[in-house]
Amino acid sequence: MANAHNLTPIDPADSLSVTLADPTAHPRQTAAAAFPVETAGTRIRQALLRSAKGMTGLALILLVLLVALLAPMIVPHDPAAQILEWRFAPPAWAAEGSVTNLLGGDNLGRDILTRVLLGARVSIAVALIVVSIASVVGSLLGAVAGYFGGVVDAVIMRLIDFQLAFPFLLLALIFMAILGPGFSTLVLALSFALWINFARVVRSETLRIRSLEFIDAAHSIGVSHSRIIMSHVLPNVLPAIIVIATLDIALVIIAEAALSFLGLGVQPPTPSWGLMISEGRDFLHDAPWMVLGPGIAVLLTSIGINLFGDFLRDIYDPRLQRL
Amino acid sequence: MNGALLEVDNLKKTFVLPHSLFEKPRTVTAVNGVSFTITAGETFGLVGESGSGKSTIGRLIARLADPSGGRITFGGQDWLSLKGKGLRQARRQVQMVFQSPYASLDPRWRVIDIVAEPLRTHLDLGKDELRERCATLLDRVGLSSNLMDRYPHQFSGGQKQRIAIARAIALEPALLIADEPVSALDVSIQAQVLEVLREVRRTSNLAMIFISHDLSVVDYLCERVGVLCQGSLVEIGPTREIFSTPKQAYTQSLIDALPGRRRFQQQI
Numbered sequence: 001m002a003n004a005h006n007l008t009p010i011d012p013a014d015s016l017s018v019t020l021a022d023p024t025a026h027p028r029q030t031a032a033a034a035f036p037v038e039t040a041g042t043r044i045r046q047a048l049l050r051s052a053k054g055m056t057g058l059a060l061i062l063l064v065l066l067v068a069l070l071a072p073m074i075v076p077h078d079p080a081a082q083i084l085e086w087r088f089a090p091p092a093w094a095a096e097g098s099v100t101n102l103l104g105g106d107n108l109g110r111d112i113l114t115r116v117l118l119g120a121r122v123s124i125a126v127a128l129i130v131v132s133i134a135s136v137v138g139s140l141l142g143a144v145a146g147y148f149g150g151v152v153d154a155v156i157m158r159l160i161d162f163q164l165a166f167p168f169l170l171l172a173l174i175f176m177a178i179l180g181p182g183f184s185t186l187v188l189a190l191s192f193a194l195w196i197n198f199a200r201v202v203r204s205e206t207l208r209i210r211s212l213e214f215i216d217a218a219h220s221i222g223v224s225h226s227r228i229i230m231s232h233v234l235p236n237v238l239p240a241i242i243v244i245a246t247l248d249i250a251l252v253i254i255a256e257a258a259l260s261f262l263g264l265g266v267q268p269p270t271p272s273w274g275l276m277i278s279e280g281r282d283f284l285h286d287a288p289w290m291v292l293g294p295g296i297a298v299l300l301t302s303i304g305i306n307l308f309g310d311f312l313r314d315i316y317d318p319r320l321q322r323l
Numbered sequence: 324m325n326g327a328l329l330e331v332d333n334l335k336k337t338f339v340l341p342h343s344l345f346e347k348p349r350t351v352t353a354v355n356g357v358s359f360t361i362t363a364g365e366t367f368g369l370v371g372e373s374g375s376g377k378s379t380i381g382r383l384i385a386r387l388a389d390p391s392g393g394r395i396t397f398g399g400q401d402w403l404s405l406k407g408k409g410l411r412q413a414r415r416q417v418q419m420v421f422q423s424p425y426a427s428l429d430p431r432w433r434v435i436d437i438v439a440e441p442l443r444t445h446l447d448l449g450k451d452e453l454r455e456r457c458a459t460l461l462d463r464v465g466l467s468s469n470l471m472d473r474y475p476h477q478f479s480g481g482q483k484q485r486i487a488i489a490r491a492i493a494l495e496p497a498l499l500i501a502d503e504p505v506s507a508l509d510v511s512i513q514a515q516v517l518e519v520l521r522e523v524r525r526t527s528n529l530a531m532i533f534i535s536h537d538l539s540v541v542d543y544l545c546e547r548v549g550v551l552c553q554g555s556l557v558e559i560g561p562t563r564e565i566f567s568t569p570k571q572a573y574t575q576s577l578i579d580a581l582p583g584r585r586r587f588q589q590q591i
Contacts, residue, residue, distance in 0.1 A: 213427035217490070220385045221441045222414035235431045 047315055054311030060304025064297075068120040076102075077111040079118050080269050084109055091289045104289035106279065115271035116293045122272040123301070126187060127252040133191040135245050138198025143229050143237065145199070146206025153203075160196045168193050168255075176264045186265045190255055194248055201244055205237045239315075246309030250302035257298055273298050327396075328497060328530050329361040329384070334393035336379050353379040355554035356393070363497065366524060366531040368541035368562060370577065371551030377534045378422075380551075381500045384532065385419045386410060398497065415445050418491040420520075422503040424483035428475040434461075434486055435471040441493040460489040463526070464519050481512035485519055492523055499523075499531045505540060517544060538581055542566055550574045 048054045067074075086105035090096055091112075094104075103112040145156040163171070175189040209215065210233070218228050257274030259265040261281070266272040268279070273294040280290030336354040353376040361367045369377045382388045384395060386405070395402040398416065405413050418441070421427035428437055438457045442448055448456065458468035464485040475483055484504060491499055501520065505513040521544060524531055535541050541548055541562065548565050550558040552573045558565055566587075569575045581587055 213421040213423055214429045216382075216387055217419065217421060217427050217487070218429075218440065220387055220414060220417070220419045221444055221490075222411040223440065223444050224411065232429055236429070 044312075044315060048311070051311050051314075053307050053314075057304050057307030057309070057311060060300055061308055064120055064124065064301045064304065067117055068124040071117045071121055075114040075117050077114045079110065079114045079271055081111075082109040086111065088283070088287045090287075091292075094289075103293040104287070106276075106290050107283055107287070112276070112290065112293045115276060116273070116297050119271040119273045119276060119294060120297065120301075122183075122266055122270060123253050123256055123274075123298075126183075126190070126256045126266075127249045129187050130190040130194060130252045131245050131249050133187070134194035134248065135198050135241055137191070138195035139202045139234065139237065139241055141195070142199035142202030143206050143233050146203040147210055147225070147229055147233060156199065156203075160199060163192075163196055172259055172264060181264050181267060183266055186256065186259060189259070190252055193255075194252065197244055197248060198241065201240050202237050205240050206233055209233055209236050239312075243309060243313045246305055246312060250305040250309070253298060253301055253305075257294075327360045328363040328365075328398060330394075330396040331360070331380075331384070332358050332394040332396070334358070334380065334383060334395065335391045336376070336383060336388065337391045352554050354383065354390070357549075357551070357554070357556050358393075359549055359556065359559060361498070361530050361532065363530055364524075364528045365547065366533060366545045368545030368548035369532060369534045369551060370536060370538060370541050370548060372536060372577070374553075375551040376554040377536075377551050378502050381419070381502045381532060381534050384498075385417055385500050386414065387419075412445070415441065415494040416496050417498045417500065418494065418496040420484070420487050420491050420499065420501040420504045423507045424480055424487050425507070427487050428483055430475055433472050433474055434478075437475070437486060438471075438489045438493060441490060445494055456493070457489075460493055461486075463492070463523065464489045465515075479512070480508050481516055484508060484516050488516075488519055488523065492527065492529070495527060496529060499529050500534070501531060502534045503536070504533075506535065506537065513540070520544065538566065538577060539587060542587075550577070 048058065083105075086101055087109040088107065089098070089101045089105035089109075091102065091104035101111050101113065103116065106112055106115070141156050145153040171193055172189040175185055175192070179185040179188070215228060215232060218232055223231075253273075256265055256272065257277060260272050260274030261278035263278065266275055268275060276294040277291050277298075280287070280294070283290055334354055334357045335352070337350045337352045340349045340351060342348045355376075357376075357380060359367070369380060371377045379388065383390045384397075384402075386402070390403065400413075402413075432440075435454065435457050438460055439453045442453060442456055454471070457471060461468050461471065466482060466485050466489070470478075475486070478486065488504075504520070505516050508516060517540060520531070520533075523529070531544075533541060533545050545562050547560065548562045549556050550565065550569075550571065550573065552571075557571045558569065558574050565574060566578060569578060578587070
């Protein structure tokens with residue numbers, strides 16, 4: 001019993017540097033010896049500069065964020081202005097297209113490029129808010145479940161099971177029926193659907209960390225449970241949380257599009273990518289560019305975030321494999 | 324508190340094995356009626372093979388697990404009746420050094436934060452004073468204080484165990500429980516860490532429970548020793564006496580299992 005963990009010195013920091021060190025193990029280690037303080041941050045930065053995947057993802061994310069931030073300043077037209085000549089105006093690359101409407105005009109004579117640029121704000125805002133809420137709530141509940149075990153764990157896990165039994169769309173519909181469609185309902189419904197992703201992973205990671213002796217050490221020092229969770233457990237689960245968060249941001253953007261597409265999300269005339277695709281559906285045959293602009297925007301954003309999430313997962317691979 | 328610092332009386336611990344709903348729960352008795360006392364400043368060794376319950380006894384005294392029966396009196400106080408905040412405050416009296424220095428230090432914390440954790444938890448000190456106290460503590464375990472801002476993975480196993488010892492003595496506990504503190508280390512490093520423990524004991528008059536399966540290490544460090552077999556103390560007494568003239572066959576078999584045992588007994 002005493003020797004059960006004799007041979008398994010689990011050291012996340014060590015396993016981390018091992019994965020990172022893959023092709024160039026030695027230079028990294030000497031670098032580690034040369035600099036007294038080597039944080040996880042510097043390690044990620046070094047790996048990022050070496051990874052085309054990570055850099056592409058990050059570039060795409062920054063581009064979208066920049067567009068979302070600067071949208072009101074860079075849009076060529078008024079997003080709500082309806083100009084009769086622009087109705088179904090083909091995009092610039094089409095035979096009778098013009099540079100006035102680079103991505104064409106929609107069924108109400110509004111400029112699509114303008115609306116795609118502004119739509120980034122809604123999509124990004126929903127994604128960031130939802131993932132923030134879901135990650136905080138999910139991680140806390142997951143950590144509490146894994147740390148305390150027993151009845152607390154059983155209750156939280158049954159809650160998750162219960163929610164998994166409901167299809168996501170049905171859940172969203174219930175929210176819409178009770179609260180009415182709109183931005184805040186959308187955020188609530190999506191957060192409610194996503195917290196379980198965080199809770200499950202954080203719980204299983206917490207189970208692993210809880211069995212390590214530094215938790216016993218903190219306990220024997222007299223540190224309170226809540227402080228152990230906040231200062232020892234969660235910081236050690238953080239890499240897993242980051243990975244799930246990046247993957248879920250892409251998921252939320254697509255889900256927002258899907259819900260708005262069904263008329264359950266953001267309401268017109270506010271431009272949102274999902275809503276624009278939804279409106280363009282009716283004119284898919286005659287004016288496919290109405291869907292093309294926002295569709296490509298969703299595609300690029302989720303590719304960017306997925307690439308970056310993939311990169312983060314590569315870094316933390318040994319930890320995730322143990323889940 | 325004259326004489327006894329710690330009294331352990333008829334301590335018991337049974338674990339319930341995982342079982343399905345309709346099965347009769349099966350139990351394992353890890354500690355079965357163990358009694359001993361430790362005086363202030365004394366070093367007491369607990370030896371026994373794997374699974375003999377020695378680590379469990381350490382965890383019970385450190386209140387990391389709850390016993391199934393028996394009494395523990397520490398400093399004249401009913402140690403097992405402490406709960407919640409009272410227990411958290413009392414914990415500073417009993418500190419622990421764990422077996423694996425690789426797992427007992429949080430990989431995301433700097434050394435200063437690790438060593439200062441007990442100080443931050445129990446005392447209200449300023450930043451400069453914390454650094455100063457940490458430097459003194461690291462110095463006591465033979466580590467340079469300018470390593471304070473490093474992370475545990477930048478240290479060797481022996482150095483990590485020194486950090487763990489610095490953390491354990493930060494609050495000047497009356498009792499230190501060392502649970503196989505050197506068995507995860509290279510033999511060449513073991514002696515250095517043992518020397519650190521010896522030095523710490525000499526300078527701060529703390530009592531120590533030293534848990535180990537390695538008789539030569541126990542002989543080096545402990546004045547008295549208890550031999551555990553399947554959860555029960557089969558023999559207890561001064562280390563020299565027990566190792567030179569063991570009364571129990573079990574103790575003799577532990578000694579026989581040592582490589583170079585003849586020399587070991589001759590030395591004693």
